Amino acid sequence: MKALKLLDGGKAGQGDSKYREIVWKLEERGRMGENIVGACLMQGSLLHTKLVVKILDAYPKLVNDVFISEDYYGLSPLHIAIVNEDPYMVRYLLHHGADVNQRCYGAFFCADDQKAGRTDSLEHEYVDLPTKTNYEG
Numbered sequence: 001m002k003a004l005k006l007l008d009g010g011k012a013g014q015g016d017s018k019y020r021e022i023v024w025k026l027e028e029r030g031r032m033g034e035n036i037v038g039a040c041l042m043q044g045s046l047l048h049t050k051l052v053v054k055i056l057d058a059y060p061k062l063v064n065d066v067f068i069s070e071d072y073y074g075l076s077p078l079h080i081a082i083v084n085e086d087p088y089m090v091r092y093l094l095h096h097g098a099d100v101n102q103r104c105y106g107a108f109f110c111a112d113d114q115k116a117g118r119t120d121s122l123e124h125e126y127v128d129l130p131t132k133t134n135y136e137g
Contacts (some may be wrong), residue, residue, distance in 0.1 A: 017050070023065040033069030033115060037062045043082040048090055052077070064099050067106070074104035111135035 023035070030039055037055055042050040056063055067075040078098040081089035094100070099127050105126050117130035 023059070023061045026068070028070065031069070032072045032075075033067040034072075034075075035062060035065050037065065037077050038075070040066055041077055041084065044084045044086070047084065052089070053092060054085060056092075062098060063093060063096050064102065066102065069106065071106045071108045072104070073106040074102065074109075075106065076102045076104075078102065079104060 006021065018105045032038075034042070040055070040094055063077060064072055065076075067073060076091065076098065078093045078100070079102070081093055103126070107118060110118065111133045113135065114129045114133050118127045120127055
């Protein structure tokens with residue numbers, strides 16, 4: 001209960017919090033924490049794109065369901081479609097409610113020298129990172 005109060009905005013339990021709705025069963029996810037939509041989009045083929053459309057038509061809440069592993073936490077179908085350079089899927093996802101403010105917090109998305117210093121917090125979803133880095137990107 002104490003953890004939930006912290007997540008809700010501190011000791012008083014009042015605050016502007018946002019929870020992610022995890023739609024796909026946790027025990028039925030892949031090694032990277034992906035659901036069936038993420039698994040299909042990672043294939044990048046026309047056949048898998050058509051399958052994603054059918055799945056999302058049947059289960060629309062999956063449009064914002066994210067990867068939940070430590071390395072890829074927060075990766076969404078929209079992120080994958082952008083990486084795949086698939087304008088059709090990007091447009092489809094946006095027209096079906098994809099959250100454009102979704103962020104990835106997994107270790108994969110951190111600079112290499114910051115990965116060991118990542119820490120979690122009950123006060124916010126994102127991870128705390130060391131401020132010093134030698135990343136030059």
